[in-house]
Amino acid sequence: MSIIKNKFIFLTIAALLVVASIVIVAVKGLNIGIEFTGGSVVEVSYDERPDTETINQALASYDFRPSVQAFGEEGYIIRTRELSEADRGVLLAALNIDEQAPQVERLNTVGPSIGKEVRSKAFLAIALVVVAIILYIAFVFRKVSPGIEEDAEKIPSSWKYGFIAILALLHDIAIPIGVFALFQIEISSLFVVGLLSILGLSVNDTIVVFDRIRENLTTNKEEKTKESFAATVGRALRQTMARSINTSLTLLIVLGALLAVGPVAIQELALVLLIGTFVGTYSSIFIASPLLVLWNKGEKA
């Protein structure tokens, strides 16, 4: 295993994936759900489902700006502009097709001001969590910061651990967003829940590897072993490899089960988490640790 030696290959791959995600989001845009933009969603089901064209025609004479999507085996999800109470009645009446009244499974209306608020709250929460994590990691790794004395150039300051954990985190968040943009999957509040979970998992993963580096540095000092920082990091990666793989494997199993047979309502959440867990494990091994070595070297020069 020579992850540290081949660090440029892995970092290039990661950088390419992140850039690709950004490009996809820029080109295709995100399919943002009504929770953030305002509007209404109606989910209906029929005993005998009419085809999409029929539904579209039935709604064509109104100004609801509908987008109709077949859902499950007998249902439709219809997204419209924000509906008033009166509009809802008109819409549901229009959906009576061939004397067949649909069953309303879900009806959700969000005004634009609430959408804006939900959006800003989500951003604020993510931003504050990021700051808190940098501070916390810098704090718990403070003991391995170089002292004033001899080691000054050999190991990175604890702030770097925090910042690199966040870099890995941004990578972990960028890729699921890119995938959702690529396939134009709707982004709802549950997607934000997914991103927040990735935040937690990814940091946890990175901390485990960093913690091993910290421990190795401490034992080296105690035993007065001479080892380059790159070698110490490489050793920590080897030591935590089995754990990293097994942990993400168990999570992937559970999430895979949720995606395959779980509730339709949380499938997109399971998908975000699945992608996030995978890239989160990848990033703590192939991105965070090599970056730590690289940044440390950069400082020496």
Next chain:
Amino acid sequence: MEDMKQIYIRIISLLILAGAVALGWFVLAQPEAKPFSLGLDLSGGTHLEYEAQLEGIPAEDHRSSMVALRDVIERRVNLFGVAEPNVQTETARLGQEERVFRLIVELPGVTDVEEAVAMIGETPLLEFKAQNPELSEEEFQTALNQQTQALLLDNIKASNPELADSIVSQQDEAVSEPFISTPLTGAYLDGAQMQLTQPTPGQMAGQPYIVLNFDREGGKLFEEITAANVGKIIAIYLDGAPISTPVVQQKITGGEATITGSFTLDEARQLEGRLNAGALPVPIALEPATQSIGPSLGAESVEAGIYAGIIGFIIVAAFLILYYRIPGIIAVVALVVYTVVMLSLFKFIPVTLTAAGIAGFVISLGMAVDANILIFERAKEELAKGATIYDAMRIGFSRAWLSIRDGNISSIMSAAIIFMLSSSLIKGFALTFGIGVIVSMVTAITMTRWFLLSIAGKKSPQWLRTLFTSGLNK
């Protein structure tokens, strides 16, 4: 000494196990005893948001107005017999200065938004109206009849629009208002109580009536109005519709009035409730943030979620046991206990379970598994160095503890920040995730340690060592 210590550990481990089995039996195996509180997305129901219009109310009274508002709405909702409604207030900031005061009403089981909105009503208003003095007694009777018919018609319209249409054609005379407003409103009402008449001769036994108590000012107003309307009707309106039309027998002083009428016990009780609920302290407007979820969608979600959970758990358990052998078995036991404790907490706190909340729980479960894996991998390293099984488990735990602690604290911190800042859906996630991580530190992780130490012997023959290591190692 060491031996004694291990005996204590064994006793404690057994007690923990017995406790978990008891908890599982008493809390989870009797579902009817105390059901889980399911969120609207899982149980079906309606979520409504109202914006309170606090213009004209001094800022320092905003909070108390909102509390009063919540109480009134809560009383109203309770009148309709919805199981476990949830009424709460929320303050949101839009930009720097602007603040929005919101009232959130969640009605489980009510899946018709229109019905729910009607239940809560826009601004309910209690008014006392006097007979219109411009009308002669005869004209008044006609107007009253017309009003009664119009009300009847509204009721029919709600249930059978076609029938109502055919009736409308028969009624096209101009309608004059039988009653005019007086200054007396629900704002002056202190309270209302339903009482039953004493069975006296000439009176029906146990007839219910309502006693109204006005405050001082209201009492004065009531006195003036009754003095001016002896022998006439004072109509009590709720939300613009007359709910009671008593005839004034004499001028009433003392700020107390009774409403007699031919109501049934239930009707009288409902009236009492509605009068006590009274008028809202501040007007509210339905915000365009409503959501209703059909019951079948919720039930399907729960079923599919449980199914996925069981499949996931079985595969993970199989993996842990096959790969980690004896420690794997212990981890599975610890995780089952952890799950039992979490589910019991969900029932007893109680935590309202939503799809997002369950996701938070699953993630915390994942982190508990991770903590166990960390411990086993470290213990394995110690075994490889030649430590006894007991020492390997002990040292493995203490080495792994630092990363478990750091990872968990950063998770708890994130959960707390998210909980404080986000909207209710995401709050549910943060809550179960946060509780999950904290509980896993005291159950899953600590328990694995106790169990491992209690079964690890001082002697470690090779075959036993093999059962304590993992993967492809000997």
